[in-house]
Structure formats: structure tokens, C-alpha cells
Amino acid sequence: MCNPLIPAAYRASVPGGGQESGNSPKRAFPPAPEPLPVPVMDNHTHLDFPDGEAPVGIKEALDAAEAVGVQGAVQVGCDLESSRFTVKALDLDERLLGAVALHPNDAPRYAERGELEEALAEIERLAAHPRVRAIGETGLDFFRTEGEGLAHQRHSFRRHIDIAKRLDLTLQIHDRDAHRDVVQVLKEEGAPDRVVFHCFSGDEELAATCNKEGWWMSFAGTLTFKNATNLRAALAVADPDLVLVETDAPFLTPHPHRGRPNASYMVPYTVRSMAELTSTDLAELCAGIQRNTVRAYGSWE
Template sequence: MSRPPVPEPLPHPVVDNHCHLDIARGDEPAVPVGEALARAAGVGVPRIVQIGCDLPGARWAVEAAATYDALVAGVALHPNEAPRLPSLDDAMAEIEALAAAHDKVRAVGETGLDFFRTGEEGRAVQEESFRRHIDLAKRLDKTLVIHDRDSHEAVLRVLDSEGAPERWVMHCFSGDAEFARSCLSRGAYLSFAGTVTFKNAEPLRAALAVTPQDRVLVETDAPYLTPVPHRGRLNASYLVPLTVRAMAEVRGDDLGDLCAALDANTEAAFGGAW
């Protein structure tokens, strides 16, 4: 699967706050980290939050963040991963150890709920895992990164029950304006991916439009969710400018002002500069 061309650089640096540099897609292997970082920095994306969402991925994220100045890490058990585990207790113990292992592990995530890929039989374990990740984020003062697929109301129910941590992000926000307001009223940062450029995403663009400038983030979720006009091809952090320009148009923001806000918001959401 070929890589899309490099877009025009942004006028101010921004952070890709959710990426999977270790994940290959299709027949093409993951790009070497140094190459991926250089390509992103060349278009105004000099920093990335690397997310690990199973035990091997979490170990990789911690090691990568310790190795590369441009990276910080998030570690967790993805909601689709939790029901497959032989022992949630053992896996959570390792996630906690990894989360506490290095000051460049800034986040517990992605955790949450996914009612698209996991059926009724796995949802109790998913919810237990989510609750335990919320507790971990609060105890370690880490940012909570939430995966929410077809589970909007259940995510809010669990958050309200447990109490949200000080900093939390709705990764790849997928709701409408009403759901955006519900999340924002609880203190969320809303992170928008390439999906905001998709033709059928009018409710998502309405959500983006009502999000205050100090609560909006941008991400790739690479290698997935490649923005238009390259939807379906391999995504990477160097394509963030396509999403940011689309976001500025939807919001009516000056591009430079939006970039500066995205940069500052990501630092605030993930516990400061790196």
C-alpha cells in the first residue's frame, strides 16, 4: 500500500496526540521510528504521543518514549483486548508497572468501551477493565485516553460512576454536537482524527464546531483513519496538516491560531511539555 505525498507544512507546530508507530497495515511494514519522526517534523508535527494498547504494544511504547525525545507514551489494554486475556489481574499489574516506570509515560490509554467489535458476552470484562484503568490514571496522575465506539452513553455512565481524572481525552471523537457538549461539561479534551474530513461526517464536524478552542486536539490514530483525499491509504503523523486545515475551515479559525491552540492544548492535556 503506497504512502500518500507529503502535504504543505503547517505554520506552527502541533502534536499528533494518538499514534501507533509500531503497527503495520497490510503488506507494508511499519516505517522505522526515526524516519517517521523526521517526516512528521518536516511538516510541523515534531512531537507524538505513542499509544500501546496491548501488553507488547505497551512495552514497545515505553521503550520508544525512553529512546526518542519527540515521543511520550500511553499504555493500556484496549477494550477489545480485555475480554481475550487469560488473566485481567496479571495484565493490569503489568500495565501499572509500565505506567509507573518512566516519567515519559504520560497516559493510561487507550482504554474504554467498544460495542462494535465486542458482543454482549465480553462487555462485563470490558467495563471492569475500563474502571480499573480510570482508577490507575487517578492514582498515578496520568491522562486518561478513552476509546469509545458505539458506546457513548455507557462511557459517560462509567465515568460518572468512577469520577473522571483531572485530565482526560476522548480519542478519535465520534459523536455529535450534543455528545460533545456532554463530554465537555465533564472536563474532556476532544481529539479529532482524519474522520472529520470524511464526506459522511457532518455530525462530527458539528461537534468540532462547538468545541471550545482550548479543548480541541488533533490526532492520526495512524496507520488508520487517513484523511481525505487519501482515505484508504496508509496514515502517518506527517499527514496531520490535512486534518488540521480541514478543522480550521470547519471552525472558521485562522490556521496559525488553531495550530498554536492545538499545541498548547496537547501539553495541557498530557501533563506539560516534552
Template sequence: MANKRSHGRAGDPPPLPEALPVPVVDNHTHLDIVLDAVPGTPEEALAKAASVGIDRVVQVGVDVASSRWSADLADAHPGVLAAVAVHPNEAPMLIGERFEAALAEIDELASRPRVRAVGETGMDFFRTQGSDELARQELSFRRHIDIAKRHDLALMIHDRDAHDDVFRVLAEEGAPRTVVFHCYSGDVSMAHKCAEHGYYMSFAGNSTFAKAQNLRDAATAAPRDLLLVETDAPFLTPSPYRGRPNASYLVPLTVRALAEARGEDLTELCTALSDNSERVYGPW
């Protein structure tokens, strides 16, 4: 199971939402874990998403095995692109030759044509603690930045309780041409800082939660041309289905919540979100 996180989702999958007027991308999903939570085939999951206007996805790896699976899935399906990495909570468990071997394979996978991002990588001060573990996590982040720059791929960042240090490392290493803060968790001030650097901000289902006004405020502050949307499925199922299994077909719930928070026309926002995704990852 990716990142050794229990999917922890109970109950039946939520019903299909109303389709979006313009197709949009799920910029971050873990379809391998989705299919563990709700058995089925990738084809069925992708078709279900496409039926409500989510016609493209970015399938994200969190270790060597899931990154390889992601790259293979992208090769097999025209609506899928892949991101490959060792997750920041996995990296501290890899020491010495195991770490070097894992990074070498991520580097090799990054050369495949339908791998368009290095991620998810970054820093996580919530699950990973202890000076040695955090040092190895930071080293891994730096190495992933190097891989992204050498392959000219987007860098997909996992940032949990580590905003200042993530920005510090990006500044010290020199950020790749394209940076995405996956499952954006900062405030309005950080949104302005991301905008200054041209970093993309990808909002997930947690931005719909009743107590997440801070995320909706940040989404409102983000320039439209730096805005993305994602599921992080099967996690962070949008309201009103929080706690049930998440999947790409539920992106419309988040998109509609973002349109309402920003006071924007839904069709115009969908068009912008689609254009932004193609600018980050290239054509599907």
C-alpha cells in the same frame, strides 16, 4: 499486530502535505502498526512528521507488548510520549490470572516518567458483543480509570457506539483530572456534554470524510481549549487519501480541515492545539 486489527491500507503512502505554520502534536498514533504497514524506522517516521510541523507524538499501546514498546520508544526519543493500556476489545480475551497480570504490568508501566496517559481504554459495542465480554470490558475500563487516577495521568478513551455507558462509568468511578475522547465519534450534543465536564475531544482523519459532517459540526461546537487532533495511524487516513496508509505527517490535512470548518485562522488554531496537548500530557 495491535488489537488484532488488520491495517488494511493499500497503495503507496500519500505525499507530504504543506507544512503547518506552528508545530502541532499527533495526540494518538500506533507507530508500531504504521511501521508494519509501511516498513521503515521510528526515526524516519518521526523525522518525516517533523518536516511538516508535527514535531511531537503520543505513541499508544493497546496490549502489554505494545504498551511496553511505546514506553521504550518514548524513553528513546524526545519527541515521543507514551500511553499504555489494554484495549477494550483485547480485555475480554484476558480471563483470571492473565487479566490481573496484564493490568499489573500496565500499572507498572504507568509509573515511568515518559508515560503520560492510560489508554487506549474504554468501551466498544461495535466489535465486542455478548454480556460476558461486555462485563469484562467494563471491568477493565474501571480498572484503567483507577490506574490513571493513582498515577495522575490523562485517561485516553476509546468510545465506539458506547457513549452513554462511557459517561456512566466515568460518573460512577469518578473521572481522572484529565480525560481525552480519542477519535471523537459523538455529535454536537455530546460535544457540549464533554465541554461541561472539561473533557478533551481529539479529532482524527475521519472528520475530513465527505459524509462526516456530523464530526465537523461537533468539532465546531467543541471549545477551542478542549480541542486536540490525531491520526490513529495507520487508520483513518484523511481525505483525499482515504484507504491509503496513514501516518503522523498527514496531521496537517486534518488541522486545515478543522480550521476551515471552525472558520478559524490556521496559525491561531495550531497554537491552541499545541498548547492543549502540553496541558494534557505535560512538556515533552
């Protein structure tokens, strides 16, 4: 059963002082779930992407998450501006770790302006911050990019892999409609020691590959969507030691609030769905996810 109150940080987006009614606007934040019995981390969020009708600060967003058992998050950059924001945010709240990169759909834009190599060099400089623990999100996206842009994507992906390996950082993968090509590039370049498939979107075949290679699979709210039979099949065969959870907030809000703004405090909806689908004790699942997250990114302390 859900707590009927929206977290305090998000109440301004709901008419009536925080009580959610049946006719609340679609852009209002959903109610808070019941707290998890064992804390976990949101290993992929975008705190710099505003959503809903009320601006929410970093501290307020993390306070709302912590109140339901989400102790911290990985703040993820996907261009130079958001990667710079990430590094600044790391100095503001110890509940954050960071990832910096050029998103595969942004890499061609830098290349077209003749700025890709300069941008990649800055990503490497930003990655020197001690609380930046990952290079990401990077990878391939065949849904939004085509033609000559794909060559720039591949080049950028290979360069990000190189940076992650040289700096001994985790690689956070963005993979949309490109499973086989992503795996091929990882094998050609030699994958870093730690690889996370952010917002895992594959099927049993990709899950089996991740099991074999020791790559983490991070499940988001998409797992709860009615049409996500491939994700549920993948979770069923995924090695429990390789399973993570994320929001990708403010995107991909889990059922039953799909289409509404997302935030790290929404993680428990997805975790409870994972426990139900795998017939796993909720506390046991949370503890496992937490161990996996620390193995993937290191300690938040």
C-alpha cells in the same frame, strides 16, 4: 497544494523513486502536505503497527512528521506487547510521550485466559515510566465486542480509570458506539483530572458533555470523511480550549487519501480541514491545539 514528494522515509513504498503517479498502489503512502505555520503534536499514534509496503523506523517517522510541522507524538499501547514497545520507544526518541493500556476489545481476551488482573498490574508498572503520560487507550467498544465480553470491558475500563487517578495520569478514551455508557462509567467512578476522547466519534450532545466536564475531544482524519456530518457538527460546538488533533495512524487516513496508509506527517490535512470548518486562522488554530496538547499531557521537554 500538496508537495508531490512522499517523505523520504516512506518512498520505498512508491514505484519510481518517490514520485507519486496516478496509478500508484493503494498501499503506497500519500504525499506530504504543506508544513503547518505553527507546530502541533499528534496526540495518538501507533508506531508499532506496520502499514504500507515499506517498514519505517521511529526516528524516520518522526523526522517526516517534524518536516511538516508535527513536532512529536503520543505513542499509544493497546495490549501488553504494544505497551512494552511504547515504553522502549520513549527511551529512543525524545519527541515521543507514551500511553499504555489494554484496549477494550483485548481486555475480554485476557479475561478469558484468566490473565486480566495480571495484565492490568503490568500496565500499572509500565505506567511508572516518567514519559508515560496517559492510561489509554481504554474505554468501551460495542461494535466489536458483545455478550459476556462487555462485562470484562467494563471491569477493565473501571480498573484503568483507577490506575489513571492513582498515578495522576491522563485517561485516553476509546469510545465506539458506546457514548452514553462511557460517560456513565466516568461519572460513576469519578473521572481523572484529565480525560481525552481519542478519535472523537460523537455528536453535538457528546461534545456538549465534554465542554461541561472539561474533557478534551481529539479529532482524527475521520473529520474529513464525506459522511462525517456528526463530527463536523460536534467540532462546531466544541470549546476550542478542549480540541486536540491526532492520526490514530496507521488507520483513519484523512481525505483525499482515505484508504491509504496513515502516519503522523498526515496531521496537517486534518488541521487544515478543522481551520476551514471553524473559519479559524490556521496559525491561531495550531497554536491553540499545541497549548491544549501540553495541558493534556505535559511538556515534551
